[in-house]
Amino acid sequence: MSTSGNTYRFRKMEGLGNDFVIFDAREHDLTLSDDAVRHIADRKRGVGCDQLIVMRGCQDADIFMEIRNADGSRVGACGNATRCVGRLMLDETGKEAVTIRTDAGLLGATRADTGISVNMGPARLAWSEIPLAEVQDTANIAFELDGLLNPVGVNMGNPHAVFFVDDAEAIDLKTLGPKIEHDVLFPERVNVSVAHVKDGIIRQRVWERGVGITDACGTGACAGLVAAARRGLTGRKATVMLDGGPLEIEWLEDGTVQMTGAATLAYTGEIVL
Missing domain, CATH: 3.10.310.10 (Diaminopimelate Epimerase; Chain A, domain 1)
Structure with missing residues (x-):
């Protein structure tokens, strides 16, 4: 993921306009302070996003998804981001279904005629x-x-x-x-x-x-x-x-x-x- 020194690749994704900057930290670890998240999320000085996502390796799922709000705070769940990460993992693995671990629990994603379908767990x-x-x-x-x-x-x-x-x-x-x-x-x-x-x-x-x-x-x-x-x-x-x-x-x-x-x-x- 790290291309040279402190330069990092990212994907910009969105679900119905709810937008995300997504980093893949499976090969090279990435730890971001709240200030760094706020800078990246800033639409004038950074990339701009509602949430910042860091994908990490996970033993009991296809991926772990760390979710940070634009103000730097960490949250347990984000439905639109889960669909975006689900799409990435479905494309990467070629599987019909993938699992995504979040702070709020384990979620599953599959393809659907209108996009990506995710079970968001219990209400x-x-x-x-x-x-x-x-x-x-x-x-x-x-x-x-x-x-x-x-x-x-x-x-x-x-x-x-x-x-x-x-x-x-x-x-x-x-x-x-x-x-x-x-x-x-x-x-x-x-x-x-x-x-x-x-x-x-x-x-x-x-x-x-x-x-x-x-x-x-x-x-x-x-x-x-x-x-x-x-x-x-x-x-x-x-x-x-x-x-x-x-x-x-x-x-x-x-x-x-x-x-x-x-x-x-x-x-x-x-x-x-």
């Missing part, structure tokens, strides 16, 4: 699993801020609060997102979604913790479908329409969530670290 629904700072009914959390109220809590490897509203487009998510993300009710911070359901399709916008408003959030889409099903607004399978495009989400009977969508290689490059 965790207990208040202590979100987590929340106090005991709550996670299907109807007692929380209100400027007209947003009673979200559904879902953990898909990272915490989500999904607010159902009359019109997701009308919500000032740029202002309300960071306030909710850092509220004391969410001790590990939280990803914030606003959504409405029309004609069986979930229209969802996402404020991603450590990133901001994002074109697409895979775990957010999974959380949105689970939240809508818990409220009786949809069945256990639906299209989630994000700013960047659609994801097909299904909450399987075993409690895990299947996500299918695009995973695109934009370009490859080199960066001096």
